[in-house]
Amino acid sequence: DAGVIQSPRHEVTEMGQEVTLRCKPISGHNSLFWYRQTMMRGLELLIYFNNNVPIDDSGMPEDRFSAKMPNASFSTLKIQPSEPRDSAVYFCASRTSRGGGSYEQYFGPGTRLTVT
Amino acid sequence: EDQVTQSPEALRLQEGESSSLNCSYTVSGLRGLFWYRQDPGKGPEFLFTLYSAGEEKEKERLKATLTKKESFLHITAPKPEDSATYLCAVRGFKSSGSARQLTFGSGTQLTVLP
Numbered sequence: 001d002a003g004v005i006q007s008p009r010h011e012v013t014e015m016g017q018e019v020t021l022r023c024k025p026i027s028g029h030n031s032l033f034w035y036r037q038t039m040m041r042g043l044e045l046l047i048y049f050n051n052n053v054p055i056d057d058s059g060m061p062e063d064r065f066s067a068k069m070p071n072a073s074f075s076t077l078k079i080q081p082s083e084p085r086d087s088a089v090y091f092c093a094s095r096t097s098r099g100g101g102s103y104e105q106y107f108g109p110g111t112r113l114t115v116t
Numbered sequence: 117e118d119q120v121t122q123s124p125e126a127l128r129l130q131e132g133e134s135s136s137l138n139c140s141y142t143v144s145g146l147r148g149l150f151w152y153r154q155d156p157g158k159g160p161e162f163l164f165t166l167y168s169a170g171e172e173k174e175k176e177r178l179k180a181t182l183t184k185k186e187s188f189l190h191i192t193a194p195k196p197e198d199s200a201t202y203l204c205a206v207r208g209f210k211s212s213g214s215a216r217q218l219t220f221g222s223g224t225q226l227t228v229l230p
Contacts, residue, residue: 004159033217042220042221042222042223043160043203043220044220045217045218048217056217091159091160093159103147103148103150103165103207103218104150104162104165105162105218106162107159107160107161108159109157109158109159110157110158110159
C-alpha cells in the first residue's frame with residue numbers, strides 16, 4: 001500500500017519565484033496536514049484539512065503561503081513570492097478520523113526547498 | 117498553548133548500552149502523547165500513542181511511559197539501526213474544549229555505535 005506521496009523531493013529556486021509543492025495522501029484518509037521543519041523551529045504545523053476543507057491555517061506564516069485541496073487525493077502548498085527564509089523541509093501527513101481510534105499521522109518523505 | 121521539551125538534544129550510546137530519552141510537556145488537558153522516529157532525509161514514522169499517566173507501550177527494544185508531566189522512551193540494548201531522531205508530540209485541549217493539533221518537541225538525536 002502506497003504511503004503519502006510528495007513531489008518534488010527537492011526544489012531549488014530563486015527568490016521571488018513561485019513554488020508549488022504537491023501531496024497525495026494515503027487512500028481513504030480524510031485529514032491532511034502540511035508541516036514545515038527547520039533546525040531553528042523544528043516541526044511546525046502550517047495548515048490542515050478535514051474532508052478537503054481547510055480547518056485551521058493559523059500556522060501559515062504569511063499571505064505568501066496558500067494551500068488547496070481540490071479533492072480527497074491531492075493537495076498543494078504554494079509560496080508566492082518565495083524568500084530565502086522559506087528554505088526548509090516541507091512535509092505532508094495524512095490520517096483517518098473515521099471510526100475513532102488513535103491519532104497517528106502518516107508522513108510523506110518531504111520536499112526540501114532551497115530559495116537562493 | 118501546548119509546550120514540549122525534549123532532552124537530551126543528542127545522545128551517543130554504545131551498542132547494548134540502555135538509556136532513556138525524556139519528553140516534558142505542558143498542556144491544558146492531555147488528549148494524547150505521541151512518539152515518532154525520524155531517519156535522515158525521511159518523514160517522521162509513528163511509534164506510540166499514550167493517553168493517561170501510568171500507561172506503557174512497547175515495541176521491540178523501545179518502551180514508552182507516561183506521567184502527568186513527562187514521558188520517557190526507554191531503549192534497551194540498542195543496536196546501530198536504532199540510530200535516528202526521536203520526536204515527542206502532544207495533543208491538548210483548547211479553551212473551547214475541542215482538541216488542538218500536534219505540537220512537536222525539537223527531538224533527541226540518538227547515535228548507537230557498534
